[in-house]
Amino acid sequence: MILSYLTPYIFLGAAWAKILYAGVNESGGEFGVFSSTGTVGTGLPGEFGVNYAFINKSTVDIFVDQEKINFFRVTFLMERMCPLAFGLGSKFNETYFAEYADAINYITLEKGAYALIDPHNYMRYNDPSSQPFSGSVIGNTSDPTAATTQQFEQFWHEIALRFVRNPNVVFGINNEPHDMPTELLLQNNQAAINGIRSAGAHQLILAPGNGFTGGHAWTQVSGDNDAPSSDFLNKLVDPIRNTAMDVHEYLDIDFSGSHAECTQPGPSNLANLTTWLRENNLKAVLSEFGGGNNENCFEEVDTLVKYLAANDEWIGWSIWAAGPIWGPNSPCCGPDTGSLEPGQVNDLGEPDAFTTVWANAIRPNIPKNLKKSGISSLQ
Numbered sequence: 022m023i024l025s026y027l028t029p030y031i032f033l034g035a036a037w038a039k040i041l042y043a044g045v046n047e048s049g050g051e052f053g054v055f056s057s058t059g060t061v062g063t064g065l066p067g068e069f070g071v072n073y074a075f076i077n078k079s080t081v082d083i084f085v086d087q088e089k090i091n092f093f094r095v096t097f098l099m100e101r102m103c104p105l106a107f108g109l110g111s112k113f114n115e116t117y118f119a120e121y122a123d124a125i126n127y128i129t130l131e132k133g134a135y136a137l138i139d140p141h142n143y144m145r146y147n148d149p150s151s152q153p154f155s156g157s158v159i160g161n162t163s164d165p166t167a168a169t170t171q172q173f174e175q176f177w178h179e180i181a182l183r184f185v186r187n188p189n190v191v192f193g194i195n196n197e198p199h200d201m202p203t204e205l206l207l208q209n210n211q212a213a214i215n216g217i218r219s220a221g222a223h224q225l226i227l228a229p230g231n232g233f234t235g236g237h238a239w240t241q242v243s244g245d246n247d248a249p250s251s252d253f254l255n256k257l258v259d260p261i262r263n264t265a266m267d268v269h270e271y272l273d274i275d276f277s278g279s280h281a282e283c284t285q286p287g288p289s290n291l292a293n294l295t296t297w298l299r300e301n302n303l304k305a306v307l308s309e310f311g312g313g314n315n316e317n318c319f320e321e322v323d324t325l326v327k328y329l330a331a332n333d334e335w336i337g338w339s340i341w342a343a344g345p346i347w348g349p350n351s352p353c354c355g356p357d358t359g360s361l362e363p364g365q366v367n368d369l370g371e372p373d374a375f376t377t378v379w380a381n382a383i384r385p386n387i388p389k390n391l392k393k394s395g396i397s398s399l400q
């Protein structure tokens with residue numbers, strides 16, 4: 022077990038709930054690699070500011086200074102951090118790392134917010150051309166081209182060493198693992214925790230589940246009969262008990278975030294996971310969710326965020342997605358939504374989701390008492 026409080030929580034409900042982290046995904050660092058023909062190597066290494074970019078410092082200022090959020094999930098691509106010629110491990114592309122570290126340091130050291138380090142790789146490494154389905158599953162011993170679990174541990178050890186003195190980072194082990202044995206996911210998550218802690222880093226770690234880390238499916242089988250995340254993830258061991266679950270939940274029909282209608286109710290779909298968290302004395306962060314530019318979604322997103330605030334097991338959230346290079350394309354939930362990046366437009370040339378979804382469903386729910394200082398943690 023990751024957490025085991027000496028005094029079990031017996032008080033439930035809003036009065037005791039505490040959201041520590043609230044914010045937005047900063048997407049863009051993983052961009053420019055998709056190939057409809059699956060051409061291996063597409064978009065690698067890519068050009069900074071053209072194919073990929075991490076943040077726009079001016080919009081981070083808007084989020085922190087005006088919106089008063091304290092949490093940014095910043096994506097990157099492991100094949101850029103660890104080029105294929107080096108392999109997954111501790112040897113980085115120092116140019117890419119410096120660009121990424123500049124974004125993380127701005128958010129944390131300059132603005133005083135927390136930054137979730139997000140390798141956006143679906144627990145795969147070596148071919149991001151058609152993510153989320155291309156590339157070898159890390160630790161697949163039947164695949165000679167797959168990176169090993171030990172390499173994954175070295176990779177995380179190195180990231181942790183480089184941020185060991187920055188209390189405001191949070192380590193997100195990987196984005197949306199899927200279609201892999203849940204036993205192997207447990208093993209890889211454990212390796213990442215071991216790599217981070219052996220570097221002397223004490224910051225909060227977020228461990229993802231299987232099935233695209235979907236909250237609704239946490240206690241169900243996913244993929245081709247892969248065991249439920251709930252069967253394994255309570256077996257993780259963090260020697261300093263500072264690990265939480267990393268959960269995603271979209272509100273459209275198939276939980277993909279690709280439809281404009283919000284027809285999946287967040288609270289009832291997350292109820293089984295919340296019960297499991299409580300039974301195992303675990304906490305979770307909802308690091309991706311979203312809704313489209315319409316009244317029904319505003320209401321459903323509002324209901325979801327209020328549910329998180331009312332349940333003590335949830336300590337944070339970040340909505341998908343802002344980021345500097347989305348342009349008018351909607352990263353979530355219907356074509357005319359647009360991104361959450363302040364100052365941009367949707368595909369109709371109208372103000373984007375910062376003006377619609379954020380204004381209607383997020384801004385009213387930003388807690389006033391978010392964590393302001395101290396090492397990232399469960400409390």
Ligand SMILES: *[C@@H]1O[C@H](CO)[C@@H](O)[C@H](O)[C@H]1NC(C)=O
Pocket residue numbers: 066067068069104114115116117
């Ligand atoms: C490292 O990243 C930079 C910036 O994207 C790129 O120009 C360079 O080619 C990369 N080097 C390797 C070895 O991938």
Ligand SMILES: *[C@@H]1O[C@H](CO)[C@@H](O)[C@H](O)[C@H]1NC(C)=O
Pocket residue numbers: 158161162163164200201202
């Ligand atoms: C592991 O690799 C083998 C051989 O390439 C492949 O058949 C299998 O589907 C892979 N497993 C996963 C979970 O990707």
Ligand SMILES: *[C@@H]1O[C@H](CO)[C@@H](O)[C@H](O)[C@H]1NC(C)=O
Pocket residue numbers: 237240289290291293
């Ligand atoms: C919650 O778990 C119960 C018991 O396993 C199951 O019957 C129900 O379908 C689950 N609910 C959801 C929304 O997954």
Ligand SMILES: *[C@@H]1O[C@H](CO)[C@@H](O)[C@H](O)[C@H]1NC(C)=O
Pocket residue numbers: 077078079080345363364
């Ligand atoms: C960064 O954001 C500011 C504020 O919205 C905007 O004026 C500026 O054009 C943006 N810069 C880039 C490069 O997108």
Ligand SMILES: CC(=O)N[C@H]1CO[C@H](CO)[C@@H](O)[C@@H]1O
Pocket residue numbers: 048049051152153269277278309
């Ligand atoms: C659930 C979801 O929509 N995830 C998407 C997040 O955005 C990246 C692109 O940056 C997609 O690859 C994911 O599918």
